[in-house]
Amino acid sequence: MSYPDALKTHLASGSTTIARCFALRRRDGLTFGFTDHDRDLSFGGVTYRADTGLTARALQMGTGLSVDNSEAFGALRSDAITEEDILAGRYDGAEVTAWIVNWADVAVRAREFTGTIGEVNRSGGSFTAELRGLSERLNQPQGRIYHGHCSAILGDARCGFDLNQPGYSDERPVEVVTGARIFKFASFTGYEDRFFEKGRLVVLGGQAAGLVGVVKNDRLGVDGSRVVEVWQAFGLSPEAGDQVRIEAGCNKREDTCRLKFANFLNFRGFPDIPGEDWLMSFPTSGSLNDGGSLNG
Structure with a gap:
């Protein structure tokens, strides 16, 4: 991790005024700021509150494509992170940015971590949230998958079907x-x-x-x-x-797309792709080799 020169100088001084700050942006757009300092800090348009009881454990970082991770933990409060919001899943997948800050001069700071919130566990009046680094997204399937069923989600841009029309x-x-x-x-x-x-x-x-x-x-x-x-x-x-x-539900089959939704032109599957049984079959001298099914 590379720190700006001003922060390096401060850390090397032997007498530091360092705090950690966390900006959390939920998927609904609400942004919250937290700090482990004993007073509020503000920078970048976000106020990092000191009375939330939120702190974090050591950040584990690796080279290559390994996933950086850490944990944040704190107290549940009615005016900050509430148990109701956690139960409702409103923090699932929220974006997190962690900073190391000179609280005496917040312009002297460095971003240490950017990622998302993973699993959140509650215990009594506190919570622990897993922080996952940006490399975690590389664990998700990318691109198209060739199989018989449709790969689109009903109603999305690739599907093109309007679920707001009557009857659906x-x-x-x-x-x-x-x-x-x-x-x-x-x-x-x-x-x-x-x-x-x-x-x-x-x-x-x-x-x-x-x-x-x-x-x-x-x-x-x-x-x-x-x-x-x-x-x-x-x-x-x-x-x-x-x-x-x-x-309405969709089972991703081509007949459902055609008969239930009349949307076969946007079907994103490959219903005629050969299956594993066809790939494993072979011709024999005792069978009729006329171009028909080898398993028929």
């Missing part, structure tokens, strides 16, 4: 919710049984607003009732009366 999404208030993942509606018709499976359930109102779940099961009862279950329970449970949006 529904907004309504929550009636009964069990275990923060099973939603029961007394009357919810107009959509076939299992129509929403693999779709999204988006919470639009209440304390859980902004949370998104993927639909695991969607069952339409003979009496017109409906039960929608998401794969993973919400960190904060929506309550009766909270508005939710339920979107």
Whole structure:
């Protein structure tokens, strides 16, 4: 890590006034500043608060493509990082920038770490957050994958399908919710049984607003009732009366794209690509070699 000359001179002086600061930018755009100093510090348009109890452990850095990492830990406070926001996942994937700062002259500083928040653990009235370096993104799959199913996400730019058109999404208030993942509606018709499976359930109102779940099961009862279950329970449970949006599901198959969404021109899969059984097959003298299926 290379420090500016002014900071190097200060560190070499033998008598330092050093503090650490963290800028945290959530995916919803809110930015927070924290410092382990005993008074607030401000620079770069961010005020780093001293009364949050946030600090960090040693930063582990490596050469090459190894992932830099560290941990931040602190106290849960109603006016800073709250337990409700952590449970709601509002800090998941948040951008983090860590600075070493001369608190006597904040212009003398250096950025030590840039990355995102990974796993967050809570214990009593405190939390511990894993900090992942920029190299972590290289662990994510990149580029197109050649397989039979569509690689696009329903409704994204590559898919091009508009989920806002009539018949493909529904907004309504929550009636009964069990275990923060099973939603029961007394009357919810107009959509076939299992129509929403693999779709999204988006919470639009209440304390859980902004949370998104993927639909695991969607069952339409003979009496017109409906039960929608998401794969993973919400960190904060929506309550009766909270508005939710339920979107059509897509299983990524070419027939679903063609028949359910009439969007086959934008299908991003390769339904005719040979499978592993074809690649492992071979011709034999005792079979008919007329260009047909070798396994038929």
